[in-house]
Amino acid sequence: MSTQAELGEFLRSRRARLRPEDTGLTLYGGRRRVPGLRREELAQLAGVSVGYYTRLEQGQSPNASDAVLDAVARVLRLDDVERGHLFALARPKPPEQRRPARPERVRPGVRTMIGALGDVPVVLMSRFLDVLAWNPLGHALLAGHADPAAPERPRDRPNIARLLFLDPHTRELYADWTRKARATVADLRIIAGRHPGDPELNRLIGELTVGSQDFARMWAAHTVGDCGTDVRTYRHPLVGTLDLAAEFMALPRDEGQRIAVFTAEPGSPSAAALALLADLARP
Numbered sequence: 001m002s003t004q005a006e007l008g009e010f011l012r013s014r015r016a017r018l019r020p021e022d023t024g025l026t027l028y029g030g031r032r033r034v035p036g037l038r039r040e041e042l043a044q045l046a047g048v049s050v051g052y053y054t055r056l057e058q059g060q061s062p063n064a065s066d067a068v069l070d071a072v073a074r075v076l077r078l079d080d081v082e083r084g085h086l087f088a089l090a091r092p093k094p095p096e097q098r099r100p101a102r103p104e105r106v107r108p109g110v111r112t113m114i115g116a117l118g119d120v121p122v123v124l125m126s127r128f129l130d131v132l133a134w135n136p137l138g139h140a141l142l143a144g145h146a147d148p149a150a151p152e153r154p155r156d157r158p159n160i161a162r163l164l165f166l167d168p169h170t171r172e173l174y175a176d177w178t179r180k181a182r183a184t185v186a187d188l189r190i191i192a193g194r195h196p197g198d199p200e201l202n203r204l205i206g207e208l209t210v211g212s213q214d215f216a217r218m219w220a221a222h223t224v225g226d227c228g229t230d231v232r233t234y235r236h237p238l239v240g241t242l243d244l245a246a247e248f249m250a251l252p253r254d255e256g257q258r259i260a261v262f263t264a265e266p267g268s269p270s271a272a273a274l275a276l277l278a279d280l281a282r283p
Helices: 003-016 039-046 050-057 066-076 080-090 108-116 136-143 160-166 168-173 177-194 199-211 213-220 269-281
Strands: 122-125 131-134 230-236 240-250 258-263
Touching: 003 050, 003 066, 003 080, 039 050, 039 066, 050 066, 066 080, 080 177, 108 122, 108 131, 122 136, 131 136, 136 168, 136 258, 136 269, 160 168, 160 177, 160 199, 160 213, 168 230, 177 199, 177 213, 177 230, 199 213, 240 269
Parallel strands: none
Antiparallel strands: 122 131, 122 258, 230 240, 240 258
16 A cells, blocks of 8 residues: 555544544534544634645645644544654655565674573564564473474565464454554554565455455454553463563664563562473473
């Protein structure tokens, strides 16, 4: 999907979730044909002309000012992440010259760091959520049924979103699968805004849309959000229930790559279960 179409769908989805009465508008009866705010109502509240806002929603205002975008974000009640997504879509980067895609690599220093963190699960993800590397405990936690050496082979690399929506073992792993799934889709929306039109990402989204009705429904909602600190409950087939905090850290020298580290509260039953899983995961 083009950036212009993505921008239009994002703005329409955000208009649809607002009721006119919530914005202070006076309603005079009559049947409304669209849910949420009409274009002219949003334009009035944002202080711009209807024609200007219509062009913005159609992706025909690439030079929209900060003031206009801020006003639209304010009316739509966007949070900081959604506001950043709006700016990224409204001002897409110039298209880069397409080069043959090369598999992402793991820098030696990053690989050494992952190996040194042996007491906690660690996973390195590519910009499109492929697993580039994991330590034995990271593999044992998230995909013990998969080949541990798969990240070393670019064609076989597991993908976090693909596992989540298309792999029944992974679906069973999360006590609140829906929450995790929605967060992953929201993260993919942010990624799509940063890499508009990327063929690899488009193939992934197409595969997930065809293969999972849940993904197709969540993707259509246009929810956006970054993966941040979060405590999730895992139902592991070998060690039972674990409550683990997930921390995501971006690697500045490796565009889009992130490390996920999972920890348990010291002295908790989850810490004991994680220690048992570490023993089981040792070669």
